Amino acid sequence: MSATEEPQKLYASREPVFPKRVSGRFRNLKWVIMIVTLGIYYVTPWIRWDRGPNLPDQAVLLDLGGRRFFFFWIEIWPHEFYFVAGLLIMAGLGLFLFTSALGRVWCGYSCPQTVWTDLFFTVERWIEGDRNARLRLWRQGWDFHKIRLRLTKYIVWLLIAVATGGAWVFYFADAPTLFIQLVTGQAAFVAYTTIGILTFTTFVFGGFMREQVCIYMCPWPRIQAAMMDEDTITVAYRDWRGEPRGKGKDRENLGDCIDCNACVNVCPVGIDIRDGQQLECITCALCIDACDDIMAKVGKPRGLIDYMALTDEANERAGNQKKSVWKHIFRLRTIIYTVLWSAIGVGLTVLLFIRSDIDVTVAPVRNPQFVMLSDGSIRNTYDVRIRNMTHENSVFEITLVSDQPLQIELEGQENNTVEVPVDSTLLQRVYVIAPAGSAAADENLTNFRFWVEDLSTETRTYQDTTFFGRDLE
Amino acid sequence: MTEDKNKHPEEQVLMEGDPDTTGHSWDGIKEFNNPLPRWWLWTFYACIVWGIGYTVLYPAWPLINGATPGMLGFSTRANVADEIQRFDDMNADIRQRITEVELAAINPTDNPDLYNYAIQGGAATFATWCSQCHGSGAAGVQASGYPNLLDDDWLWGGTIDEVHYTISHGIRNEDDLNARYSEMTAFEGILTEEEIGAVVQYVRNISGQEHDGALVELGGQVFYDNCAACHMDDGTGDQFLGAPNLTDAIWLYGGSEDAIEYTVRNARFGVMPPWSADASEVGRLSEAEVRSVAVYVHSLGGGQ
């Protein structure tokens, strides 16, 4: 334990980070992912999808008021929420799979925090210049030049932030209508507050907090360690090849690392990957690009900093054959994740195709279990809920099938039919009567089946339930 | 700290550039004493400021008689009162209309909105005021003689108007002059023991239950002389008098020999308070509420 002379500071102020521009294969990949993810995010609410006259024509719509989720041709009702739960589980398992195979790829490439911070960096570089210019600007005092640059930067950031918060609310209402309402000041209060909050978080997280979010606020870096093992591919430095590092011309006794700090200068979280794997590293791979560039210039093979697994490290040190990437990726752990992920995916898809446009749930009224009528017959009551998920008003006929002489009556309806308006549910009270002295009236339990048929499309569905008798035994 | 894989954690040494440790060691694992980011400290201060502001603005500090009220005058109680008022205002129109239309017109076809409101509101009112006797499921309590409202047997009539009248004025109470009224005679001492036994058998007979055939003739005579005035010659009862139908399968106080005999000897009848605030001083419900309950009860399967 190193004894310190002066007492340690309890609080550290943040070291600002000025990542340098870099180009290379991983940077290009990040550009593509940034364009695709941001594109999806901003454009999706504006895609139209015709569902007929009674339903919204927005391809992706979370209609909270109407309690519907529209996704292209799929419409999810509240009672089908397990689809959403299933998708969330798949997202979780997918994240586990990618993390156990490729480490923090989520962090490095597609986390909104990373993508928006990257976008904000791009703006910053465009307005204030690259690393050195920004460093100079940061050190210098406030003058007109600095104020102008800072203001321009903040304004552009703010515009992006507003667009980000704005795009979010379009998922919850008809986008073109809401846009006009927003502009004319007629949108709901909650729309403005949502935009306000998201604008604020985007602006602050992307512009100022940046790597602080990842290091101190986000739980994911703490969790992901549980998914990683020695076969997980992550960004690492080949110190056995690079060390001893040195700037000298005479490379006789030096490793490949020329200590140019290129890898440090591009790092968005401001660390030195040559110190080994660190909690702060989001594996964005920009240091790989930077170093590859240098290696090309000094005429050495690429990959002094590279994607590799812990086992590779040990193998290479010992001079052994490297394991192929596929061996790292396909191992028991990732296969289990993949199997689970696909099982849920297949299950959901099958469910999606076999679900019908009408749905019925029967809740027997058990308070009281039965009522005796004046002629001695026994009556049970059922709350039958019919969901009409077709796109038209429909008339449904409720019938029952039983080997007992059970009769059916609908409260408030003349015959056994009831109309359910388009895209809504209806609760119908249904009476089932067993004549006096019949087996169903005198036995404890009789099973039977309700059938509900949409008379226009002739689709039908059923629900099994039980009839309570007097139980004379 | 760069780890040396070949070393036991106990032996891990701090490297140059590593922060100090806290001095704690658990099974050889030491904890770095990393400084907290300063902005985090500031969020902590900000929370304290927020907390002070909050306790000044909102009700917070408990005192002996309640809490400090806070400068904004916020009160959840007042909020609830406002909320109730808001809903009352929203419902004022529909409550008015419920009292204006014919009772029979409050049905799903003619006035679906009124019907829907009456069913929901009536159910809530029923749960509050009626369920104590009639049960939360409206099935009554036979042991205490609280009638089942779900079946098709009505003492005082099962049309919506009769149900409404019963709820408004109640039964055998002294608070409302228009209450339903009738009273059975206790026949203990009026009829001989033999006659009582016989009339019980007769009632068992007309309701289709097991009985002693030898006593039916005498019982019929006793019934005709003493009971038919209210229960009618054929025993089907009279809803105008609240005299129950004795021929059906439903018994308010039970249809066993013992139960019937007890009723003949001692007479039995129930009471019900008047609910309409318009009809009597003790009434608790507005006309709209009485009507809603009537529609609700009528919809439970027994309505006629």
Ligand code: SF4
């Ligand atoms: S640490 Fe958290 S916020 Fe940062 S990139 Fe990873 S998941 Fe995103």
Ligand code: SF4
């Ligand atoms: S060390 Fe390399 S991979 Fe890790 S965050 Fe920095 S630049 Fe990205």
